Amino acid sequence: xxxxxxxxxxxxxxxxxxVDSLYLFLVLITTxxxxxxxxxxxxxxxxxxxxxxRQAEQIHGSTLLEIIWTVIPLGISMVIFVWGxxxxxxxxxxxxxxxxxxxxxxxxxxxxQHPNGQREINTLHVPTGxxxxxxxxxxxxxxxxxxxxxxxxxxxxxNRYVFTWFRATVPGTYHLFCSQYCGTKHSGMVGDVIVMxxxxxxxxxxxxxxxxxLASLGEKAFQQYGCTTCHRPDSGARGPNLQGxxxxxxxxxxxxxxxxxxxxxxxxxxxxNAKVVSGFQSIMPTFRGVVSExxxxxxxxxxxxxxxxxxxxxxxxxxxxQIRDSEVPNIQQQNMxxxxxxxxxxxxxxxxxxxxRPANPSGKKP
Amino acid sequence: MSTAxxxxxxxxxxxxxxxxxxxxxxxxxxxxxxxxxxxxLFSISFFFLLGGIFAALIRLHLxxxxxxxxxxxxxxxxxxxxxxxxxFFFLIPSVPAVLGNFxxxxxxxxxxxxxxxxxxxxxxxxxxxxxxxxIAMVSGGVDTGWTFYAPLSSGYLRTHVIAMAVGILFAGFxxxxxxxxxxxxxxxxxxxxxxxxxxxxxxxxxxxxxxxMILGTPVLAITLILLALERGFHIGIFDPKLGxxxxxxxxxxxxxSHPAVYIMILPGMGVVSEIVTCFSRKRVFGYSFxxxxxxxxxxxxxVVWAHHMFVAGISVYSALVFSLLSYAVAIPSAVKVFNWTxxxxxxxxxxxxxxxxxxxxxxxxxxGGLTGLFLAALGLDVHVHDTYFVIxxxxxxxxxxxxxxxxxxxxxxxxKLTGRMYPEAPAKLAAIVTFxxxxxxxxxxxxxxxxxxxxxxxxxxxxxxxxxxxSTAGASILSVGFILPLLYFLYSLKYGEVAGDNPWQAxxxxxxxxxxxxxxxxxxxxxVTKEPYAYGEDAEVxxxx
Numbered sequence: 001x002x003x004x005x006x007x008x009x010x011x012x013x014x015x016x017x018x019v020d021s022l023y024l025f026l027v028l029i030t031t032x033x034x035x036x037x038x039x040x041x042x043x044x045x046x047x048x049x050x051x052x053x054r055q056a057e058q059i060h061g062s063t064l065l066e067i068i069w070t071v072i073p074l075g076i077s078m079v080i081f082v083w084g085x086x087x088x089x090x091x092x093x094x095x096x097x098x099x100x101x102x103x104x105x106x107x108x109x110x111x112x113q114h115p116n117g118q119r120e121i122n123t124l125h126v127p128t129g130x131x132x133x134x135x136x137x138x139x140x141x142x143x144x145x146x147x148x149x150x151x152x153x154x155x156x157x158x159n160r161y162v163f164t165w166f167r168a169t170v171p172g173t174y175h176l177f178c179s180q181y182c183g184t185k186h187s188g189m190v191g192d193v194i195v196m197x198x199x200x201x202x203x204x205x206x207x208x209x210x211x212x213x214l215a216s217l218g219e220k221a222f223q224q225y226g227c228t229t230c231h232r233p234d235s236g237a238r239g240p241n242l243q244g245x246x247x248x249x250x251x252x253x254x255x256x257x258x259x260x261x262x263x264x265x266x267x268x269x270x271x272x273n274a275k276v277v278s279g280f281q282s283i284m285p286t287f288r289g290v291v292s293e294x295x296x297x298x299x300x301x302x303x304x305x306x307x308x309x310x311x312x313x314x315x316x317x318x319x320x321x322q323i324r325d326s327e328v329p330n331i332q333q334q335n336m337x338x339x340x341x342x343x344x345x346x347x348x349x350x351x352x353x354x355x356x357r358p359a360n361p362s363g364k365k366p
Numbered sequence: 367m368s369t370a371x372x373x374x375x376x377x378x379x380x381x382x383x384x385x386x387x388x389x390x391x392x393x394x395x396x397x398x399x400x401x402x403x404x405x406x407l408f409s410i411s412f413f414f415l416l417g418g419i420f421a422a423l424i425r426l427h428l429x430x431x432x433x434x435x436x437x438x439x440x441x442x443x444x445x446x447x448x449x450x451x452x453x454f455f456f457l458i459p460s461v462p463a464v465l466g467n468f469x470x471x472x473x474x475x476x477x478x479x480x481x482x483x484x485x486x487x488x489x490x491x492x493x494x495x496x497x498x499x500x501i502a503m504v505s506g507g508v509d510t511g512w513t514f515y516a517p518l519s520s521g522y523l524r525t526h527v528i529a530m531a532v533g534i535l536f537a538g539f540x541x542x543x544x545x546x547x548x549x550x551x552x553x554x555x556x557x558x559x560x561x562x563x564x565x566x567x568x569x570x571x572x573x574x575x576x577x578x579m580i581l582g583t584p585v586l587a588i589t590l591i592l593l594a595l596e597r598g599f600h601i602g603i604f605d606p607k608l609g610x611x612x613x614x615x616x617x618x619x620x621x622x623s624h625p626a627v628y629i630m631i632l633p634g635m636g637v638v639s640e641i642v643t644c645f646s647r648k649r650v651f652g653y654s655f656x657x658x659x660x661x662x663x664x665x666x667x668x669v670v671w672a673h674h675m676f677v678a679g680i681s682v683y684s685a686l687v688f689s690l691l692s693y694a695v696a697i698p699s700a701v702k703v704f705n706w707t708x709x710x711x712x713x714x715x716x717x718x719x720x721x722x723x724x725x726x727x728x729x730x731x732x733x734g735g736l737t738g739l740f741l742a743a744l745g746l747d748v749h750v751h752d753t754y755f756v757i758x759x760x761x762x763x764x765x766x767x768x769x770x771x772x773x774x775x776x777x778x779x780x781x782k783l784t785g786r787m788y789p790e791a792p793a794k795l796a797a798i799v800t801f802x803x804x805x806x807x808x809x810x811x812x813x814x815x816x817x818x819x820x821x822x823x824x825x826x827x828x829x830x831x832x833x834x835x836x837s838t839a840g841a842s843i844l845s846v847g848f849i850l851p852l853l854y855f856l857y858s859l860k861y862g863e864v865a866g867d868n869p870w871q872a873x874x875x876x877x878x879x880x881x882x883x884x885x886x887x888x889x890x891x892x893x894v895t896k897e898p899y900a901y902g903e904d905a906e907v908x909x910x911x
Contacts, residue, residue, distance in 0.1 A: 007817070019748075026746070045715050045717060055647075056713045061652035077696055078693065080739055092682045148749070151749040153749065179820040187823035
């Protein structure tokens with residue numbers, strides 16, 4: 001047993017102080033109104049206690065008072081609403097150029113993969129001073145990624161990727177909890193988030209026995225599962241060419257246009273017939289139960305790294321002649337334009353960062 | 367009491383609903399709303415006791431951080447069965463099915479509810495549900511959590527989920543029948559002169575709760591049936607492996623289960639309005655504001671469900687809307703608290719047991735309500751969601767609020783139910799012990815939650831132990847506060863003072879008939895000529911019949 005009782009969790013992220021100030025404000029409001037009511041009740045109970053001499057004074061009510069004690073709480077709660085909404089909006093928006101880490105939750109452990117191929121179980125190493133985006137999925141039931149010291153929490157779903165982000169500020173070891181009840185060993189699905197200085201973090205990254213970068217692992221899986229048989233960059237390919245696919249709009253056989261993000265790629269692997277690309281047959285078998293979530297993450301990472309090469313013979317029947325602005329999911333307006341085919345000779349994946357994909361001259365949706 | 371009868375000791379009426387006829391048949395086939403209320407009283411008290419035992423075991427287990435008392439699976443079953451018993455088999459039926467059943471017809475001046483046979487049927491359906499739930503518990507228990515989140519409940523756990531779901535389904539139908547009966551009774555069976563503006567606030571509150579029961583409960587039924595279909599027949603609805611969506615389950619579950627919170631608290635608020643006026647000897651402050659705030663809570667309560675899902679993967683924009691609407695539902699609750707407090711102003715206040723419970727309710731509900739603002743604040747909810755903060759918050763509302771109001775109501779109307787008074791001194795002691803024990807149990811959990819202790823944890827990091835020990839200590843005090851009434855209520859059945867028709871000199875039609883009331887409630891149908899809570903006019907003058 002500890003000798004002193006903590007009443008406040010550690011602050012170890014850029015978000016923590018913001019959340020705590022709102023918390024303290026609410027503690028003040030709660031204390032004020034609870035004491036107000038308690039003291040009034042106490043005063044009334046004593047001052048107006050029943051005696052044989054006193055008669056109660058009959059009062060029907062007061063519309064003015066009713067208005068006052070409707071409007072004041074309404075005003076206060078609108079302040080709280082806006083305050084909470086601002087913090088939440090900040091939490092839910094992905095930072096630009098973050099350090100990307102992938103997580104898989106399963107009964108009852110957390111697995112994390114770093115871009116350089118480092119993997120860890122029930123620990124998560126992150127550097128201070130850098131936005132870290134953790135993209136997660138569950139292999140079975142719903143879990144929840146909760147780091148109290150960072151004030152972040154995100155349910156991890158079994159059917160699509162979700163993310164959370166934080167910027168750690170203080171080196172140290174902090175609790176990682178699963179906060180969504182997930183069966184027998186729910187309380188054993190815990191781990192440590194180890195926050196290191198950037199230097200220590202690089203040392204740690206380099207020290208590992210990574211078998212290669214995440215993208216190269218993905219490439220191996222891509223070949224191992226025979227994806228290359230159809231997803232070839234030549235005109236005879238039975239499947240769409242994947243080069244330059246990530247983050248771009250894709251036209252489907254039913255003429256819908258969807259954005260090729262990580263959820264789309266995962267769905268196309270597990271349920272190929274859900275969204276068939278325009279110009280192709282629905283001939284791909286499902287890989288559900290064959291490929292693991294970890295491998296899907298690696299394959300997606302590999303596909304992200306397949307950069308397009310322009311001005312080459314066009315073969316990709318998938319990318320139709322024109323996709324209008326209005327058809328494109330608004331998340332990705334900027335990648336609109338170059339809806340032409342992509343190049344032919346598929347070679348080694350090119351480790352091009354996403355940012356170097358062709359810029360979009362067409363501008364944004366009105 | 368007139369001066370004449372005040373000196374003469376009150377006597378029990380010769381014939382009343384309890385001695386009108388005898389035998390097990392006369393109870394099991396009764397159509398008398400008062401006897402059905404008594405049947406419910408015994409049934410829900412059983413489940414309260416059972417749920418309380420589970421709670422005690424949970425608190426004992428959490429004395430040590432490493433999970434030493436029970437296996438993890440056993441612990442998971444304990445908190446699941448505690449939640450299921452307390453929510454579906456105790457809290458939801460508590461005030462409506464016991465006090466509401468007994469009082470609603472009398473308060474509006476009717477001989478019975480609109481559909482007496484449906485009323486009896488509702489108890490039988492409740493018992494069928496209770497049987498299924500007991501079978502599920504006895505044959506090994508259920509470990510889904512009372513929230514039954516899919517796909518964990520539909521595809522992963524091997525316990526008796528379907529039996530429990532069927533049990534809850536039946537309990538739900540019983541509350542639909544009760545709600546239906548209340549609504550029709552209030553519309554169609556009011557005595558001459560009992561206008562809507564003269565209805566006691568207890569009737570308004572139960573009417574509002576009934577609206578939620580009949581509109582919300584069918585969605586729970588649908589949700590549980592879909593869950594059973596997925597579990598039993600692998601029809602994919604919620605489990606992504608079968609092509610379903612797990613977040614859909616949460617939407618459907620909370621669409622009922624959030625309004626269900628108001629099914630639980632609204633009737634308790636009704637009880638408090640009755641008690642505060644009576645023990646302040648004053649008209650209620652702002653009658654129409656309290657009445658309409660009940661309806662407002664019932665209506666707004668239906669559009670805030672996704673505030674349970676801010677970290678569940680819903681869109682930012684829907685989260686914003688649900689957060690905003692959650693603040694809208696907080697306002698009518700605040701209005702009620704202020705009006706109750708104002709009712710005491712310049713009153714003639716007597717702190718008898720029911721009033722002790724009522725003011726405890728006001729205080730604890732205020733804390734419970736205000737901590738709800740923490741949870742509705744988006745950025746803050748992310749941190750406290752699914753922690754002990756949430757546990758503390760809803761126990762302040764459900765136990766500090768609802769159970770306290772139920773206990774207050776039970777003391778207040780005990781003389782009407784049984785014709786005898788409970789002993790005042792031990793009752794006051796129990797009320798105070800409950801208040802202290804409750805706060806000691808649940809206040810530390812707010813701190814635990816903000817520190818980050820997740821709910822439903824079989825084992826926890828050692829730094830949380832001190833607060834857990836405090837909480838368990840509080841729970842042992844709290845249990846004394848709940849066992850005492852059981853003892854003196856039983857004692858009073860035989861040895862309690864004969865109460866007389868109106869021991870509190872309260873207004874309201876239920877106090878104008880004898881205690882206990884005759885089978886048909888009134889010897890002649892009353893005619894209402896006054897506003898409710900007409901204290902100070904002629905409340906001191908007896909109503910002779």
